Amino acid sequence: MSALDALRLAATALLGRRWRSVLSLVGLSIGVTAVVLLTALGAGAQDFVERQFRSLGTDVLAIVPGKVETSGALPGFGGVPNDLTLADAAALRDRVAGVRSAAPLVIGNDTVASGARSRQVVVIGATAEYRGVREFELRAGTFLPEGEWARGKPVVVLGSKLARELFPDRAAVGARVRVGAWRLRVVGTIASQGVHFGIDMDQVVFVPTSMALRMFDRSSLNRVALRVLPGADADRVSDAVTELLVERHSEEDFTITTPDAIMETTGRIVGMLSLAVAGIAAISMVVAGIGIMNVMLVSVSERTAEIGLLKAVGAAPRQILGVFLAEALALSFAGGAIGIGAGLLGARVLAALYPAIAGDPPAWALAASFALALFVGTLFGVLPARRAVQLDPVAALAKR
Template sequence: MLIQDFLPFTASSIIAHRLRSLLTALGIAVGIAAVILLTSIGEGIHQFVLSEFTQFGSNLIGIAPGKATTHGGPSAGIISSVRPLSIEDAEALRRAPHVEYVDPSVQGNADLQAEGKSRRVTVYGVGHEMAQTFRMKVQAGSFLPPDDPRAARAFVVLGAKVKQELFGAVNPLGSRIRIGSERYRVIGVMEAKGQVLGFDLDDTVYIPVSRALELFNRAGLMEIHVTYHSNAPLDAVVEGIKKVLLARHGREDFTITPQQKMLEVMGSVLDVLTFAVGALGGISLLVGGVGILTIMTMAVTERTSEIGLLRSLGAKRSQILALFLGEAALLAAVGGAAGLALGVGLAQLLHVAFAALPVHTPWSYAALAEGVAVGIGLVAGVLPARRAAMMDPVEALRTE
């Protein structure tokens, strides 16, 4: 059998039994579509979560009070802190190597009153470099000035939603509002940022951190955020921060969390999740493989006389084997291509129907799924093809 005759001969046998071939390919198509749909959702969530974190930059480090330590015995992960983080700690970190911006922070909820209106909002006590630290922009006015950290003036910067609900189209700059029992003067309005992982950054106000400590009656900061120069080695930055705080605290009673490390761990977890979801959808491919095995076994039985004729005309056993393997692989490839189109189409329809659901088709998984489909077709066709190749041509010709 000539090579140029191989594909037409294989395709003709599939076309001759259209309904059977369609049902066989359908099993593979459903499996591929399930893989594509599930991995599209998994990859979409993966990219969404990482983009939510990286919008503030990847050269960000969080420092929290307390050190997680492991002790012997039945309990582990006990948190202990000799002293809380202070504004002075944050100021000292400005002298650490490679540090670019430092933002001491504390947050809580408080009642806000302005223009005869009242509402409860999230109040962030921050430093004057918060906007640079988190890459946020001021829409009108300015952000908090670099006052004495311990005696900052009563200024407030409004989130976009708070400004809209309290002042509407009126310019709020210079207005007085009351937060808790203190009066503040509005000096700025932030650009709309939207929600980040469920937190509405527009429904907030920003006040000096020292005043927030008094407002919430806290002894120390909730966290210190540090950004470092992008070309600086992370290990050196972390070591410099640790050295400054150890000199001030006398012991390591704080936890340093680089966002870069957190993103790496999170990315690995999400990769595993996406792969696991894809593998779950891949189980349906095995069902399609069983369908190919069944159909090819029937085809060998039905075409016994044809096999005998081919053998008597000089076809080698390897050619008969290749013929039936090619038919199985072609069925799987056609079903896989249909499944790819179906899966991508369903993923896009799902995204249109639920715009908030992040969907992204990973084409590496799509190519892998198609390859796996062809591989399953070949494996499923091995036994029937081998049976056909091992037939005695004389006995095969006698079969009607």
């Protein structure tokens, strides 16, 4: 008996109980569809994250205090690193070849108030060079003043939304606000930028770095953001930065991250998440497999007399196993194929509805979910098929 013969016999049996066959394969196709859709969403999310990082530019390095000893630990934890100081940042700016701009950054939280209106906001200590690292538009006035970093004039630049909220009926530039205990003059507002890595850039305030160090009573910068010159090799610049800072600190107590490196890590996390979610969806396929087993068991008990007959006409145990496995396999094949089709269609629909997170299901997900469908169908088809094989032909034939 060839496989084709087994499939043909299986097909007549499946068509003979059309509705039950359809229902059981619907269960499996839903599982496959879920896996395909969720991996498509995962791929879309990964793309989204990647685009966010790309918007930072791949030519930007960040130097943060603290050494990442093992991958996974966050910079800033473990060990007692030397401070990353304004002088370090200045040295990087002045002595490393290939640096276009270097901005010393301090990040903290404080209250900003104008008259009776006050808000808790993210305060970013930066310098004029920051606009050379991350390009953004101003709405009005100027950004932080150029010049000596250590002086730290009492000025502030407001995010667009914050400026509107604090000064709903007059121009913000020229006005005075309180940031914490400090009275600062507003020199500019920045154009709307939206959310970047969880910080709503429309609701931050920028103050000079040395101002922020005093404000938060700190000695160390949170990071130095550094942008390489066009055409310069980011890796070589990174090496030069390492060399210079090791010379200054006499140990490697800092970490240099590039958007590529962050992107890789974040991409991995998102990838793991989507895999986990897809794994949960895969469990639904096992449930569907049990549905197939149920249908196959019913099929075996309904066709007891037929199985007896097959034995009487000389079907070997292996052949009877083949006939019933072919049925389970045909069901799971159809379920898998329909599921893949529906999943691809669903991904298209999602892409049309939510272009931001649209993604194509990865090829491996298609292959894996289809293979899993076949595996599950076969696995749960074996038990009923074995039951068919083990039927006593005499008893089977006696049953009508």
